[in-house]
Amino acid sequence: MKTSRLLLGGVILAALLGNGCVITSAQVLAHYDLPNPFTIVSSTADHSERVPVDLSDVDEYNDHKDELKGLVDVAILGKFTNVNGPAGGVSVYIVPTLDFPAGGAPAVPAGATLLWGPASIGPTGSVRVIDWNESAGLFNKAGKDLLISEVKGDGQFTLYTTGSAGTFNIRVDEGLLAVVLDAGQ
Amino acid sequence: MHKTLSLALLALTLTAGTAAAVDIGIGAFGGLNVPIVNDLSEQGSVFGLRVPVRVAPLLIVEPFYSSSALGDVEETFGTSNTYTRDGGDETAFGANALFAFGQPSFYFFPFAGIGSYKIERDASDEISDVGYSFGFGIGFSPIPKLGLNLRGEFDMIMTGDTSQKFGKVTAGASYSLFSL
Numbered sequence: 001m002k003t004s005r006l007l008l009g010g011v012i013l014a015a016l017l018g019n020g021c022v023i024t025s026a027q028v029l030a031h032y033d034l035p036n037p038f039t040i041v042s043s044t045a046d047h048s049e050r051v052p053v054d055l056s057d058v059d060e061y062n063d064h065k066d067e068l069k070g071l072v073d074v075a076i077l078g079k080f081t082n083v084n085g086p087a088g089g090v091s092v093y094i095v096p097t098l099d100f101p102a103g104g105a106p107a108v109p110a111g112a113t114l115l116w117g118p119a120s121i122g123p124t125g126s127v128r129v130i131d132w133n134e135s136a137g138l139f140n141k142a143g144k145d146l147l148i149s150e151v152k153g154d155g156q157f158t159l160y161t162t163g164s165a166g167t168f169n170i171r172v173d174e175g176l177l178a179v180v181l182d183a184g185q
Numbered sequence: 186m187h188k189t190l191s192l193a194l195l196a197l198t199l200t201a202g203t204a205a206a207v208d209i210g211i212g213a214f215g216g217l218n219v220p221i222v223n224d225l226s227e228q229g230s231v232f233g234l235r236v237p238v239r240v241a242p243l244l245i246v247e248p249f250y251s252s253s254a255l256g257d258v259e260e261t262f263g264t265s266n267t268y269t270r271d272g273g274d275e276t277a278f279g280a281n282a283l284f285a286f287g288q289p290s291f292y293f294f295p296f297a298g299i300g301s302y303k304i305e306r307d308a309s310d311e312i313s314d315v316g317y318s319f320g321f322g323i324g325f326s327p328i329p330k331l332g333l334n335l336r337g338e339f340d341m342i343m344t345g346d347t348s349q350k351f352g353k354v355t356a357g358a359s360y361s362l363f364s365l
Contacts, residue, residue: 025222025347027222027224027347033262079266131269133269136308174262178268180225
């Protein structure tokens with residue numbers, strides 16, 4: 001009997017140690033506020049909205065920066081209002097650099113990676129608060145992988161938001177990037 | 186990872202096989218499942234089945250299956266909107282080893298186990314990994330063949346370099362079916 005208990009204990013202990021001691025890990029919800037409000041307009045000079053993101057402004061990120069293993073959940077949230085234009089979609093692209101200045105940009109950079117979208121919105125006057133579950137499902141794998149890489153790196157990147165309809169003027173109120181950090185020693 | 190699980194289950198089976206006689210029962214349980222340092226979910230419920238096999242006076246090997254409906258997360262992020270994220274569902278099957286001390290009418294038992302855990306959440310990749318459980322319980326038998334137990338359990342699902350952890354408090358009942 002004593003041998004059996006030792007065997008069982010040994011198997012469990014070996015399994016734990018073999019996987020690294022991960023007891024102190026945690027999944028931490030954090031968010032980054034996007035400019036409030038910002039608009040996505042289909043003019044030649046302002047075809048997309050450039051949003052530099054520096055996660056070092058987020059307390060939860062700084063608290064766990066040195067022990068980050070990845071992201072276990074991510075979403076882009078906010079209230080989308082179609083100020084003027086037909087029904088269409090909103091998409092977000094990501095580049096791994098911190099591009100300035102913030103605000104309107106003539107186009108999404110050629111090397112940008114689709115991160116999220118398109119999230120649909122109705123014609124002029126439509127207002128939509130994006131659902132958290134739906135938003136989590138709108139991520140493109142390549143863009144999400146790049147986002148995870150940036151979060152585990154310097155935490156600095158730039159989002160470019162744009163519309164899919166021919167003409168668009170969409171206002172985003174209280175927009176934010178919500179992430180669940182996967183942190184462990 | 187699956188090799189580790191197989192080895193552990195083999196060890197449990199061998200442990201059972203060395204006993205001279207076994208008493209086999211079936212039981213059900215239910216209770217609370219509380220995520221620990223885990224913002225992906227809120228408190229939810231857990232239900233399941235256990236098959237306690239007493240292989241020696243002090244040792245019970247217990248295959249189990251459990252299903253948890255974890256609570257949704259609600260958050261405003263400081264905005265005027267309230268957002269809700271699916272908390273997900275957790276299922277698990279595996280085996281525990283219970284070390285029972287006391288009399289059949291009243292006993293307490295530390296236990297440890299290993300299992301295959303799966304977590305599914307809307308719009309998220311499914312997590313399917315090995316998990317370990319540790320805990321402590323008390324049991325008593327108000328009438329012959331019927332056992333009742335209350336236990337607290339710590340589950341740790343290994344997800345690569347990190348883990349997702351849950352605390353479970355359950356109440357269960359079991360019935361001794363037969364002895365071999």
